[in-house]
Amino acid sequence: MSNSNAPDSPAAVIEVRNGSFSYGETPALRNVSFQVARGDFVGIVGPNGSGKSTLLKIVDGILTPQEGESLLLGKPVRSYGRKYLAREVALVPQSFTLDFDFAVHEVVDMGRYARKGLETHGLSTDELLEKLEIDALKDRRFPELSGGEKQMVVLAQALAQEPSLLLLDEPAAHLDVSYQLRLFDWLKKLNNEGLTIVCVLHDLNLALLYFESMLVFSEGKLFASGPTEEVLTPETIEAVYGVHAYLHRHAGRTFLTFSPRSRPTRKEKVHLLCGGGTGAHLMRELVDLGYSVSVGVVNAMDTDEVTARELGLPIAAEAPFTPITDEAYRENMSLVEKADLVLLTDVPLGAGNIRNLDSLREAAVMGKDVWVLDGVAERDFTGLATGILEGLVDVRYLRDTQTMLVDLGERV
Amino acid sequence: MKSQKSNKNTILIGAAVIALFIFAALLSLALGPANISVGKVFKYLFQGRISGDASSTIFWQIRMPRVLLALLVGAALALAGTILQGLFLNPLTDPYVTGVSSGAAFGATLTFFFNMPAIPWLSLLAIVGGFTTLIFVYSIARTRGVLNVYRLLLGGVTMSYLFFALVSILMIKSGRDLHAVVYWLLGSFSGRGWTEVKIALMIIPFLIVPFFFADELNILLQGEERALELGVEVERVKRVLFFVSATVTALAVSVSGIIGFVGLVIPHICRLIIGPDHRKVLFLSIFMGASLMTLSDLLARVAFAPSEIPVGVVTIFFGAPVFLYLLRRKTA
Structure with missing residues (x-):
């Protein structure tokens, strides 16, 4: 990928410089700067209302920062048309409603809208469904699917865009443990195939398990960033979430458990x-x-x-x-x-x-x-x-x- | 396999609705106070007007323009309803929520109030009233380049109330010819001629435009934000489709008055028959709207012959139960 426009960071897919955004009077992001390089697999964590979803919308051009800049492939996001953006960036949203009786393959095909009339090198809808192991759902009506199945179909729709960057907003929120692991295994695999992935998630243990690097948000600010094991420390978690966190190593894994902040009344x-x-x-x-x-x-x-x-x-x-x-x-x-x-x-x-x-x-x-x-x-x-x-x-x-x-x- | 089967289904349904369309048109041309045999219908169709033949005159001067109007208005209202229900993601939307029809009704009532000649003033003022409302509601709903569909909906409904209040004042103040106004407001094709047909023919190009936006309409069913993410230039699509549906509504209302339930019910019936895909629903709703409107008008003419009832009354009588049934089905 040639990217002559950003000589200082030729590998940066996303670059946000001093980005700030407010919904009316309520600030959602304050002076945030970071970069995501091609091929990165980045998790974003932070308490509710810390600006994670807003950030994804800024990267995807749904929202434009009121101050600062958001660049995609070295150019301001707002300089692209929606169609072009949809070919580079796909987003798996937090919630997805479609109450109309479309078949699963039709829903996935909607992801191809931005590539209509262009040569495509990616997988066909059948291949895509097969790859995500949901080919059995192909002719099912979308509204009849379970939450987990829907999420996988939406992932397929996003992949049908053949993006170079995949954004996910709490994709595991409604999934049982089997779907969660399947989803993240798939993301890992897609990342190994070259897809850049940025994923907002709530489950810090999934973050530890799967993600190489992390951005931690707190009250609209980027609180910490870097390799996951260095960033997700009990100290950071306590500062950001206000709970005690304990790091355990067990059965070959590192995982966190949490306790509420101590009540000061108990002195015994x-x-x-x-x-x-x-x-x-x-x-x-x-x-x-x-x-x-x-x-x-x-x-x-x-x-x-x-x-x-x-x-x-x-x-x-x-x-x-x-x-x-x-x-x-x-x-x-x-x-x-x-x-x-x-x-x-x-x-x-x-x-x-x-x-x-x-x-x-x-x-x-x-x-x-x-x-x-x-x-x-x-x-x-x-x-x-x-x-x-x-x-x-x-x-x-x-x-x-x-x-x-x-x-x-x-x-x- | 399965998609082949559904393709075959689609073709069958398409053929059936075109057959219905032709049947409705022929039947409406043939039946009336003076019945014309089907053979004669074809004869007149191919030979044009035969001077000295009274039933030929009835056919060309009265029945043909009326049937054409019903077909065009039915198609326009059903299409506008389909588009707006999709854009607003609201199944209770009909073409009249934009307030355009009420603006048109106000314009039309003015001609009754000032006792102006119906040709050309009735349709003309109706169109002017419709478009003024359209532009007004549109500018209320648009902020910083974004068309807010909820504001569009609420602004339209508010304008409807306002205009109906004004229409009521005019009706009370006029003191005469109330019957004509009420008749017009309820919607009718009675006494319309080729002048109205010429206005209604302007609907046709607008019927074609939405087909270029069928994919976008489908994607918009997932919400505006999702549509943006999938690459749809949402604002442009909304703008074009809103203007198309408001324009065909204004044109339809200007020649026929306010015919209820067609724009609300037909889109639902079509989705039940053929599914939610707009590439199919748009097509089906045009032909279903045209056919059912024409058949309703036929009923309006012959049910209490020799007197006529407004076609708007017929569509309400048929539309209301169908809609209540659909409502029960949806919630069940």
Whole structure:
């Protein structure tokens, strides 16, 4: 593709320079600048109302920025006619209504409107439908299709335009997980074949999974941009969405989970004695409820240790497969001392971690609230537990984690 | 396979509607207070006017212009309805929502009020009234180069009310010939001649224009924004089609008055028969509109012969139940 008009960025398909746009008095985009190069696969994320859809409409020439410039292939978008634009840029819209009884192949053919009378090198409608694995829908009436099927047909319509740039506005919003993955797999494939793709999406985990680079929008401004793993950090997400985000690596994938921003009313500190994954769920619930949580003594790489680390909690940790040493015990006790409440989960007790019971006893003696999940004797493989707990009058025994959480909520 | 079958269907339907069209025209030429046999109809058609033959005079001076008018007006209203329903994406739209017909009605009522000779003033003032309204509504609906269809719709409806208020005042004030005004307003082909036919013939070129925009009309069914994305110069298409439908409506109203329900119901019937594709619907609605209007006028002439009822009454009597049925079907 020759592109002599933009010597400073010959590869840029899209270039927005200081673009601003307002709907009446309401600003939607403020001074946004970025470029998308040929062959890029870019995701756009940001909270509702952050200007993502407006941006796509500006790139596609539906809207013109009131300030700044939007260039396509080095020329202002508004300098092109609609027909020419439709041959270069296709958009898969957020919502699509067509209540009239057209057959699927007719709807797809509408995508060819701008290429009428021109030589075409692309796929026929039949081939296109086959490629997207929806050839069975060919003669079906469009209004009778399911949401997912419709979305695939609209994608086919957009591809029938044979564009060099494909824009998508939350294409997965109405799709079940199977269609979602199919759609993004297809986009990946199309991108490998040379199509430049820019996609607005809400699901940050899909973004992590599929996209090479990201633009993050917040309140009409470009907040961050760059390679996905560098951009979608918990810090960025917290700043933009106002929620806590935690990055997990599991089963060979990186993914995010989220918690609401802590309520400032909860000041209590809870220390969890756990291990082997018995505390992970409780940890998460407590963090989401806004408690300050600490964890100990757990072995490094243990599920509870990994979870606590991902949640950014203070941990007293011991080396893997190592019984609790004095050093770890002291570290744990310093966390216990700061806590208002000490919880013991249903972690099995063996020679390695029985000293956690000693710290529980110490906590009780200090006058901390101490809560324990029922059935300690059954989980005890050392025979020492009953003896250690003996004589502790203020320990509260609870049936299960759920009761624990409920009682915790009622605790004044 | 399947598309071949549907092509065959389309051709069959097309042939059927053309047959209906010819049948309606011939039947209307033949029947009336003085019946003319089909054989004679053909004879007159081929030989032209035969001097001294009274029924030949009736055929050429009364019946032929009337049938031609009904065919043209029916085609115009059905086509305008089809276009506007597509443009507005609103199934309840008819050619009269643009306010053009009310403007025409006002112009026509003026001629009754001032007792002007019907030829040429009635049609002339009706056309002037129609076009003035068209330009007014259009300029209200257009801002910064964008034609807002909702404003077009609401502006048109508002203008309709305004003109009907004015027409009412004129009717009350005139005190005479109320019967003629009411008759005209309800729509009729009674007493029309070749002068009106000459005006109505101007409809024909406008009937052809929309066929060049059939693809665009189809794409516009997905909404204006989607149409832009697919490469349609939406503003140009809307402008052309709005002017075409308003023009044929003004011309039709100027020669026939306000004949209701044709422009509303025929497009729906056509879509039911042949599907939503405008390449087919436009064609079908022209011929269906022409045929059904002509048959309605025939009924208006012969149902209570020797007296006539306005054809607008007939179309309402047939159109209203059909439309209510369609409405039930749609919501069910």
